[in-house]
Amino acid sequence: MTVDAALKEAHSALIKQFQSIESRGNDISALKNVEAQLANLKVLLTSHDLLYPQAIDAAANKESLVLARDVLEVGALWSIRMKNTNQFDRYWSQLKPFYLDLADELPRSTNYEPILGLSLLRDLAANSIASFHISLESLPMELVRDSPYIQHPVLLERWLMEGSYSNVWRERENVPLDEYRFFVDILVVTIRHEIASCEERAYDTLPLNDVATLLFFDALPEVLEFAKERGWHVNPTNQTVEFSNKNTDGTADSEENIPMRSTITTNLHFAKELESIV
Template structure:
C-alpha cells in the first residue's frame, strides 16, 4: 500500500510539473492544457485534495500547495478560453485554500490577481452590490497597495463618474493579460448603456459619431453592433437609423438624454483633437 501511495504521489507531481511548464509556455495549446487539468482534477479528487477538509491530518502541506497550484492555473486558463462559469467554479474550489487553510499554507502570489479578476467579473456583469460586498471584507492596506485590486477599484470609480473613455483606455494598462478579457466585457456593458441612450435620444446619427460614442475603431465594428441592436445603416449617407420601436419616448422626455449624448460627443471630439 505504501508503494502504491508513493507511486500515485510521484505521478501527481509529474503531472503538476508538466502543467506548470505548459501553462508558462507562450505556445501552450489551450485544449492540451484543458486535458491536463481534467486529469489532474481526477487525481486530486482521488487523493482528497480537490476539496480538502481543513482538519484532515493525512494531507500534507506540500500536497495542499500542489492542489492550490493546479486550481489557480485552472482559474487563469478558464479566462484565457473565455469560460467564465469555469472560472467561477475554480474560484469556489480555491476558497477553502484562501480562507480555511490560510493558517496552514503560505500566501499565494496568485491570490491577489485572481481576486482582482473576480472583482472585474462582477463589474462586467453589473453586479455592483456584490463588488462592494467583497471590497468591504478586504483590508484597506491591501486595497491601496495591490495593483491587481486597484485596477478594478479604479474602473468602478470611472463608471460611477461616467468617465467611459478612461475605462476604454484602461485596456492598455492591465496588470495581467487575463484582465483584458473582463475589461472588454465591461466595455460591452457600457456600450449597451450608451446605445440605449442613443436609441431614446435620436432617430439617427452619422456613423462616425456613433462609432465615437460607442468606442469603436472601425465601420465594421459599428455595422456588427448595429445588426445586433436591430439598427439600420444607410450606406450612401453613412448614417445609423434606430428602429421606430426604440423611439417610444417623445417631447421633453428626450431632452435630457439628447443633451447628455451631445455633451459626451463634443467631449469625445475634443479629446480626439487633443490626442
Template sequence: MPDHKLQKLSHTLQQTYDRHDLHATGKHLTVLKITLARAGLLFPSLDHDKEDLVTARSVLEVGAFYSLAIKDVKAFERYEAMLSVYYRDLSPVLPPSPLRRPILGLTLLSHLAASRISQFHTMLEQLSTSTNEQDKDILNDVYIRWPVDLERSLMEGSYTKAWRAKSRAPRKEYEVLAEGLMGTIRNDIASCHEKAYQALPLAEASRLLFFDNESEAMKFGQQRGWNFSPTSKIFTFPSQSRNGSTSTTTDAASGGHEDGESAGDLLERRGLVRKALEYATELEAIV
C-alpha cells in the first residue's frame, strides 16, 4: 500500500519549488530525504510499492533541479547518481518520467563542464545503443542534442559558437552548468593569449574573452597576474607565460604576433589543435 504521507510531502515540495521558494524547498527536501532513507527508497528495490517508487523518483528529480538552482553542482551529481537506479534498473516497472531526458542532458553537461570527456562519450554510447523503448530517438531530443552540439563546438575550437549557445539553453538549469563551462573556456582563451602574445589592448581582450564591459576584463586580468597600463590601456603578460620569453611589450596594433595574424585567428587555430589532441586522447581511452 502506498505511503500517503510521503505523497503529501512530495506534493508540498513540488508546489514550493514551483513557487521558486528555494529556502522552503531546501527545508522540505531535508525532511523528505530522511523519510526516503528510513523507507529504504534512496536505494530502492522491486519490493517497494510502485507508487512510492514513483513518488521517491519525483522527490529526487526536484532535488536535482533545486541543487542547480542554488548552484550546488556536487549535490546535483549526488541526486543524479541516486536517480540512475530509478532510470536504469527500475525503468521496466515504472512509468516513464517526463524529467528523465532533461536530467540526462544535464548529466552530460556536467561531465563536459568538469572536463570528464571520456564519461561524456561513454554515456552517449550507452544511450545510442540502449534497447530501452524510452531511449528511442533520444539523441535527437533537444535536451540531449544541446550538450552534444556544445561539445562538438568545443572540439572544433569554435569558442564563439559555444559561447553563443548559452543563450539558447533548453532549460534554466542548464545555464548554471553552462556558466561554469564558459569560465573554463574563458581561461583556455586567456592561456592561449599568454603564450601567443606579449601584450593585448584592453578593448581587444574584452572582446575575445566575451566580457560585456572592460571593467570585467580588467578584473579578470588582475586575477591572472596581467600587468595593465591605465595610460595606454594595454595588458602585458608575465614573461614566464610565454615559454621562456622575457619581453613584456610589443606592437599593440598587431596584438604582438610577428606575421600580423589576428588574435582571433591564432586563438581559433591553437584551440583547434589543442582540443583535437585532447579529443584523440580521450577517444583512445574509451576504445
C-alpha cells in the first residue's frame, strides 16, 4: 500500500524542519514549528491507524509504518531538545511497538540505537534501576557490547553502583549524542543530592571550597544556591558550610547510624579523582 500523499508531504516537511534545528542552535521558533508539525502528523497517523500499529498488516504497510516510526523518533529527539521528559516518555512508549513488535518486519532505523540509549539514560536519571536492568536484559548481547549508544548508559550505571561519581561527571563531556547530556545532567543533580545527604550525616561543618569540590560545582553562586535548597547555613566570615544534621526531635543522629570513617574515605577519594582530572 502506498503512503498517503498528504502524510508523505507532511513527513518530508517535518524532517527538513527538524534537520534545520541543528544549524540554528535549537532556535525556539524552529522548535515550535516542529511541535506544530508533529501535532498535525500525529492526527494524520491516527486517521490512518498507524500510530498504534499492532492490528494492521505490517508487510502490506511497510512504507507507511517506517514513515510513522520516523515521526515518533523525531518527536522523541525533539522532546529532549525542549527539555520535556514527560513528552519523551510518551514518544518512547509509542515507539516500543515499532522497535519490539515490528523489529523483524521493518528495516532498522538509524535512530534505533541512539533512542534506545536515551531510554536507558532516562531510567537512570529517574533512579529506576530495576526498569533499567529489565530493559537492558531484553536487548541482544552483541548490541549491548558493541553499540556506543548502549555502552554509555551501561558504564554510567556501573560507576553509579561503584560510587565512582567523578567518572559520571567526566562523562558529561563524552556523550555519543548531544541529546544524551540532558539526562546526564539530571543524573548529576541526583548524585549531588546523594553526596549532600552523606555530608550532612558525616560532618557538622565543611569549608565552602571543599563542598564545591565534592559536589562538582565550578562557581560559588551555584554552591550558595544548592546550600539554600538543602537548608544549609553558609558562614561568610570563615567561608564554611554548616549542615542541618539534626533529627526532627532536635537530637543529633546517634554515632552508630553514621558511617563516618567510610564516608570520609570515600569523599577524599572523590576529591583526589577530581583533582587528577583537573
